[in-house]
Amino acid sequence: MTAKRRAKARMNILILGSGGREHALAWKIAASPLTTKLYCAPGNAGIAQDAECVALDIADHKAVIAFCQSAKIDFVVVGPEGPLCAGIADDLEKAGIKVFGPSKWAARLEGSKGFTKDLCKANRIPTAAYERFKGADAAKDYVRRKGAPIVVKADGLAAGKGVVVAETVQEAEAAIDMMFGGALGERAWEIVVEDCMVGEEASFFALCDGETAIALASAQDHKRVFDGDKGPNTGGMGAYSPAPIMTAAMNARVMDEIVMPTVRAMKAMGAPFKGVLFAGLMITKDGPQLIEYNVRFGDPECQVLMLRLMSDLLPALMAARDGQLKNFDLRWYDEAALTVVMAAKGYPGAYKKGSVIEGLDTAGKVEGVEIFHAGTKKENGHILANGGRVLAVSALGKTVAEAQARAYSAVDKIIWPDGFCRRDIGWRAMVRG
Numbered sequence: 149m150t151a152k153r154r155a156k157a158r159m160n161i162l163i164l165g166s167g168g169r170e171h172a173l174a175w176k177i178a179a180s181p182l183t184t185k186l187y188c189a190p191g192n193a194g195i196a197q198d199a200e201c202v203a204l205d206i207a208d209h210k211a212v213i214a215f216c217q218s219a220k221i222d223f224v225v226v227g228p229e230g231p232l233c234a235g236i237a238d239d240l241e242k243a244g245i246k247v248f249g250p251s252k253w254a255a256r257l258e259g260s261k262g263f264t265k266d267l268c269k270a271n272r273i274p275t276a277a278y279e280r281f282k283g284a285d286a287a288k289d290y291v292r293r294k295g296a297p298i299v300v301k302a303d304g305l306a307a308g309k310g311v312v313v314a315e316t317v318q319e320a321e322a323a324i325d326m327m328f329g330g331a332l333g334e335r336a337w338e339i340v341v342e343d344c345m346v347g348e349e350a351s352f353f354a355l356c357d358g359e360t361a362i363a364l365a366s367a368q369d370h371k372r373v374f375d376g377d378k379g380p381n382t383g384g385m386g387a388y389s390p391a392p393i394m395t396a397a398m399n400a401r402v403m404d405e406i407v408m409p410t411v412r413a414m415k416a417m418g419a420p421f422k423g424v425l426f427a428g429l430m431i432t433k434d435g436p437q438l439i440e441y442n443v444r445f446g447d448p449e450c451q452v453l454m455l456r457l458m459s460d461l462l463p464a465l466m467a468a469r470d471g472q473l474k475n476f477d478l479r480w481y482d483e484a485a486l487t488v489v490m491a492a493k494g495y496p497g498a499y500k501k502g503s504v505i506e507g508l509d510t511a512g513k514v515e516g517v518e519i520f521h522a523g524t525k526k527e528n529g530h531i532l533a534n535g536g537r538v539l540a541v542s543a544l545g546k547t548v549a550e551a552q553a554r555a556y557s558a559v560d561k562i563i564w565p566d567g568f569c570r571r572d573i574g575w576r577a578m579v580r581g
């Protein structure tokens with residue numbers, strides 16, 4: 149390519165979102181030779197080091213479109229599920245702006261658990277046996293017939309709070325009342341009740357262009373807030389990649405038995421899936437089973453995937469949007485990556501915002517370390533906590549153990565008395581040696 153053509157190929161990019169996932173995406177996309185100017189809306193203090201942050205309400209699609217037009221944005225990368233389920237990809241494409249992320253119809257894979265379960269059943273995709281319910285009485289009858297343990301899920305988006313793994317029938321009945329009663333902020337209009345699966349969980353990511361899918365690296369996250377996987381569920385307290393349980397054979401099974409049948413089914417129903425498909429898996433004694441789909445990168449899994457990705461991310465995201473993944477190949481570093489989330493004390497319950505964080509520069513100099521910001525803002529030259537999950541302290545290493553040692557070495561250099569983190573991220577990989 150001549151210098152002139154290369155200059156023409158360079159682009160203005162906008163990332164939507166403000167978490168650690170978006171910081172990792174911004175870090176990677178900023179490094180692409182194809183990027184002329186990178187914006188992020190609304191972004192955070194860490195993202196501001198890699199992109200120009202724009203104070204936009206990303207739920208306001210008209211405002212996002214107006215910004216894209218005024219800043220001559222060539223490509224938009226959507227981080228979180230909320231805007232995708234609300235149809236931001238459709239609205240941007242209608243306005244002539246190219247976007248990475250599924251349409252509203254395709255985003256039902258995350259937006260409706262009932263939709264996904266029915267799709268699995270119709271296409272023989274392995275998942276737990278289930279029923280859908282629109283009322284509490286029938287759901288409770290079903291629970292009494294099935295017995296416990298049993299899992300109760302609100303149909304729609306619930307920011308990770310819509311799932312109860314009930315150990316007893318009484319607990320399941322209480323969850324049903326809770327969901328139909330409106331305790332999730334909005335009254336669930338439908339729930340799914342499903343069998344409890346037993347095994348080890350893993351996160352699997354595939355880039356999809358509506359027809360083809362290519363597997364990305366695997367990862368494992370840590371949902372519970374305290375060491376030893378204790379305490380309430382969170383958005384994720386840490387992750388590492390690769391997940392040892394995801395052998396090459398297991399990856400191939402997941403592609404053949406779960407991802408590709410889904411991609412084909414979505415295309416056949418006129419809702420081709422373009423974007424990143426994130427399968428939450430239970431690796432049972434009978435093989436991989438789908439727990440749920442998400443229609444975007446996981447947070448904090450994205451942080452470890454971006455550290456391990458050797459190839460330029462941007463052309464891959466564009467090929468997914470353009471339906472051109474067929475001959476695409478991505479290269480990965482052999483090293484392992486691990487990320488430790490630092491959260492505000494009290495998270496996932498009530499927590500304070502505004503405490504000062506120091507030592508980030510020193511921590512960031514530890515070999516192999518990259519600190520992604522999840523919820524920070526800058527005020528008078530200070531970095532302040534501005535959310536529940538605040539930092540994702542990430543590292544590459546020859547092994548998970550080395551990545552872990554580096555990440556915690558950086559954590560220990562961060563001075564933030566109002567924050568905390570788990571000290572055992574990566575323990576499953578350590579146990580396996």
Ligand code: AMP
Pocket residue numbers: 276299308311313342343344345346349371428439440
């Ligand atoms: P989800 O939001 O669907 O990923 O569920 C949150 C968590 O609940 C999962 O990461 C699992 O730990 C657990 N879970 C969900 N569904 C099941 C199931 N059918 N069997 C066992 N555990 C489940």
